[in-house]
Amino acid sequence: MHRIVPAITSLHQHLDSLVREPAVYRPAACPHCGLGRLWGHGCYGRKADRRPGASVSLNPIPIPRFFCQGCRQTCSRLPECIAPRRWYDWALQQVVLLLLLGGGSLHQCSVLSGLDRRTIRRWWTWLCGRTDAFGMFLRARFPELGRAVDLRGFWQGCLQAMPLSQAMAWLDRDGAAVP
Ligand SMILES: [Zn+2]
DSSP, rough: OEEEEEEEESSHHHHHHHHGGGGGGOOOSSOOOOOSOOEEEEEEEEEEOTTTOOSSSSEEEEEEEEETTOOOOOEEEETTTTOOTTTTHHHHHHHHHHHHHHOOHHHHHHHHHOHHHHHHHHHHHHHHHHHHHHHHHHHHHHHHGGGSSSSHHHHHHHHSSOOOOHHHHHHEEEEEOOO
């Protein structure tokens, strides 16, 4: 929760923001104890650059960490484009999920994306399992999403209105556990 820094939608933008406006990453409060006194605590490297065919890898991607003076725990902040606890980024997950929402089979999605079918099934199971909870948060913030009658309609409408990364950033901000 409050782990995602919104509106940083590419790795290049993230690298630029870390240099130009590092303050945007600093959390307002500690996610563990709620205190508002966090110190910058360096960065750790993450292999987040999985762009197919990129000639130069940007890895390791620095992820800023913060240290809480109250509870002495650390926390980190991810740019919107990187999915917490996922190997692949939101953009690729969105492509695959839209194919499935449009009626594509696991096999078709696997052939088109080059991803393992089990990975795709896991994402689909995740989306279906979290739709009630995520839908509640997203409808509260975006009432126009309330018109959809079923899961497919809801996510198709949502992903037409905003990218998956942005929906996840809102969910993270509003207190839902993402992913
Ligand atoms: Zn704390």
